[in-house]
Amino acid sequence: MRPLSRFRRFGPLAALGVAFAGQVAGAVRPDAGLLAASTAAGLGLELLLHRRHRRLSRVLSKARADVMVRQLVRDLLLVAGLMNLEPHGPGRHYLPLCYGLLACYALYVACQGAVGKVRRSRTLPVLTRNIDASALRLRPAPPALAARRPGVRLLGSGLPATSGLMAAALTGDGRWAVAGVALSVLLAGAGLAVLLAWLLPGRRPAGEAEVLAWFDAWLAEYRPTVGMYFSGGTSSAYQANMWLEPLAALGGRPVIVLRERFMMQKLGPTDLPVVCVPKVAHLMRLERSTLRVLIHPANSGKTSQVLRIPSIKHAFVNHGESDKLSSCNPYAKAYDEVWVAGPAARERYARAEVGVDNRDVVEIGRPQLAPILPYAGPPAARPVTVLYAPTWEGWTDDPGNTSVVLAGENLVRALLADPGVRLLYRPHPLTGSVDPRAAAADARIRRLVGDASGVPARTRGGKPEKVRRVFPARADDAERMLLQGVPESGRAAAVAAREAAREAAYWAALGPAEHRVVTGARPSLYSCFNQADLLIGDVSSVVSDFLASGKPYAVANTGGLSEEEFRAAFPTVRAATVLTPDARGVPELLDAVRDPSKDRLAAVRAELKEQLLGPADPPSPVRFAAAVEALAARAAERGARVPRPRTEPDPRAVRDA
Template sequence: MQIAGILNRRAVQLSALFALLAAFAVQLVGALLPSVPMLITASAAGLALDLYLQHKQPGLLSLLSKVRFDVQTRQLLRDMFILLGLFQIDGIAPLQEQSPITVMLLVLYGTHFASQALAVLVRRTRQLPIVTRNIDASALGLTAGPPRILARRPSHRLLYVSVPATIGLLLTTATRDAVWGDIGLGLALALSLGGAVYLATWLLPAKRTASDDKVREWLKSWLDEYRPTVGMYFSGGASSAYQANMWLSTLAALDGKPVIILRERFMVQKIEATEVPIVCIPKVADLMMLEHSTLKVLLHPANSGKTSQVLRIPSIKHAFTNHGESDKLSSCNPYAKAYDEVWVAGPAARDRYQLADVGVEDKDVVEVGRPQLAPIKPYAGPPAKDGYTTVLYAPTWEGWDGNPGNTSVVLAGENIVRELLADPKVRLIYKPHPMTGSVDKRAGEADQRMRAMITEAAAQRSGARPGPETAAALEKATAELEHLTATGFRKGADEVERMLLQSTVEEGRAEAIQAAVDAWEAAFWASVPEWEHQVVVGPRPGVFSCYNEADVLIADVSSVISDYLSSEKPYAVANTSGKPEADFIAEFPTVRAATILTPDAKQVGDLLAYVRDPSLDVLVQARTELKEHLLGPSDPPSLVRFDAAALALRDKAEERARRMELRGESDVPSQRGEERADAAEELELEPAEPAEV
């Protein structure tokens, strides 16, 4: 059904595209014959369809832009065909002085291109070298941005302005009276000139943003006043923002003055609600001003190409916290040795680094636990005998190296889903990794087939559903969450305007949003029947909420296992690596307390049996021991250990700063001389005289 829907949408989109191209063909024929009805109909239909697609299918029109048939070319061609028709029709003289249609049309396009150049200039003047959030930036005199149609949507601007011009030209075509074309072009020219003049006001002092140098000086002043001590550094693509967001609550709870350092401008809005100040510094030269700040510790939840740029700052100590731990090679990347310390959850990760032998010394590995796992509820017993067993299947994505053992989706996913759906007392929750299919199209195709299987199986089930009050509660929770998470930005808001609106911190907003998310997730699960299969995609409900809903997890070798084990519930891992089970367990210690599934998934029946009857579960003690091995002890709490590690690393940074203050440039030769004198004394020799230069 989903595939059929996609094919139908594709057919509609292609039909619209061909209709647009056909309109140009008919318009050209109408102009050459000439055929006034054909020319008028095709011209009006083409413009209307172009306007519609700009609003409803902008991605479709981007295909035309890639072959240089963009909106400017299309509108110019449309007007030229109309003009060609006017030349062919008796009684109209577009080039005569009393009917300056051609001249006015050229002036209109000249004004449009001038407006585009002006828009580029305005956008450049409103691009600051530093972007902030949760920081008072009133000293910079920030202002709201110009309307989006003037500053950032030249295609929409041209089409809207062209409407009166095209109507006027078509009326002239129909009536053979040039005055209609003059009126339409005059209106279009007035609109274009008026928009350009209004846009130009953003270059005047009252609306012009602060200079780059002033912004840099302002940031230095803020750093001196705020005096940050610990921060999180993050750089990455739009889909990687979750790697930073998972650390927000932990960062906010640390002792000291926290700050978030970003490198990509778009990432400022990808960071979820937090009261921690956010500073985006795109350029390396500006990043170096952190060296002269009070910032002593930076936490890194991910590696990126830009990480090496901030590692140049010697006054800051850097700790790699990662965004999850697993037995995969990516969890012990050789890049980790570039950091001063590597913070891991428990002894398992420490052992992993030493076995990997990638240059990370054991003394630089610090066990801090996983503070984010607090919302995961502990095991509360087996499912009710007469109830449903909820199975969470949460496979990871295929990765970059083509290893078939990375994900079970391709080789085992459909078998796992098929075995689970065959049990009438199983309720399946399928939550695929958001990057599934991004590298290997086979994974994406298998993912779509599994979704279709689950949707079809859910449709074949029936039973009692929650009352209407649960739907009302979900609707209320949704409205509350949307209200709290609404940015308040208008559609045309640019970077400077968003920075202006986010200059103040709403105290307690992050906590309120988290409470609203919790309420929404509770309302969501209450609104769906306990027997209904679910395909969960998108940010809500979150994976932790799915953990709490599940009786058992089926996963791949990934950080999902470590996090889920904090509940000590049963779990299974798919082995699609091609290795014998003994070798698989030996290579990946996180699976040693799991049921191992082969690609045919025939072990699913045994898994469900011991989930329902704990007396058959022989892995209880193994899960308890593995949990501590992976996540460390529960006492002291993880957040306490994490905070202690941050304070200890800050002390190291301050100790280095003190050493550097005591060590002047002139001390270096004398230190070497003292070392030679000490060595000579140990050998009972006279120290050598320093050579004269």
């Protein structure tokens, strides 16, 4: 760790320790000036911790030294200092002063209890987007200062008491302390009153039973036919977002079913109804709905819970296809059907022998690849744009999973050595999450690209997007649900148009010869595809999707296989230039991009594109819609044969009992 980094991480903690030591010295000696100055410095450091060092503040809280403990020690040291400064020994007026401080902290604890009660009262069993939920009596959340910022609330309400104690130490007049403590008690009491007001019956949202009854009624009225089910971590939302537009283009009445509350904000713009059902007991209510088909972009532990609903047919669509083992996971046999892009994926499942019946594999293409532009010829009067988009290291220690560790720096240096190359480096969002070596290599690559582009270290990842605040800072799930009611018609299309304009402005501002590290959701991967003349990647779905463009691509071989073994093991490499970890073939690869006569793999790419992505006619969206319709028909046939199980107690049985 660099010295500057150490100072930034531990400097505030050391300064806070010095401030407390100064308070102790000022209280024991006693020294009113030192006591007041140290206290003021401690308060300033508390604000600094809250604004710029929240991670350190969380660490202190885990060590049982949270803001309440620190402020209590600070006030007690002030009281001890005042007692020592008293010329004739501590007077009787310090007893009510101590009782007043105890009242302040008791009210703070009561506020924390009220915050918990308010939060629980506003935690609904079902969350929604794009659905009118006004019947649930939803209201805006309490002020953020009262409900979400306990540290700032304590510092704010306790500031008069601390200031009064400091003034009493400096002036010798105890009335300052009494006035400050009294004002703090009033402020803390007012904060508690504000929170308790949100627990009044008129301000509470609907209870669990009422919300579930409303959800059942909405399902009966909307009558969904097809949906997407998704569960995952904070960085996996892209897996669901890529299916939003294909799902919206379907006929019928689509719906999106989520399981994690945080995913409601991670999901991209859409006009489709979105429901989040965290508890499995509430999820089972879908069995009583008209929902017949659910598509699944990813496997997760919670997927098995919805698979228990027999009235719904489930199709695994995946979030991308590649030759990696994860693209033919044995979990796939749990679904009714597995929808793949083309014949190559069907053959992959057959070779893997993971229990997926060939009759359950349906080829639908990749409907989300429509934004990818076709190959328009070699670059003429501009640099060659190379997109280096490696995958992450995965859950195994196979060196062939990602090229970042063994080949990344060599590839980047070789590309940057050519003055006629513009490099776009787009690492996988999960790079370095498992293997520290991958994280270190990724950091070094970013420095190389940043140094070559002349971008300062603070902005080497590209200029971050300005996040437009959609909700108030105080908003919780219930308020967001209120604000995300029925959307205006075409809102998602308008958002997509704005995003496209922002991406166009991003590339226009970048310039034709400027290297860049591209991270985050924007610009999108497919937007990077359209900028690139050449892709260098790993064995991943990025390569398969890039084939839709028909442009040249290369794959790094870092698994220790010979080129022949590498091509035989991974069919997606058949139309690629294979690069070794030392990047020796990069100059020849760039020559083939600049001069199409040297591109010997153009015909192979066209053939492999159809094998991986399926035929161009009928279009992929048409095949996707046909697959949904056919699977829904199977669900309807099953429903006609098998009576729906009773989900409510038989009144006659209850009466007889």
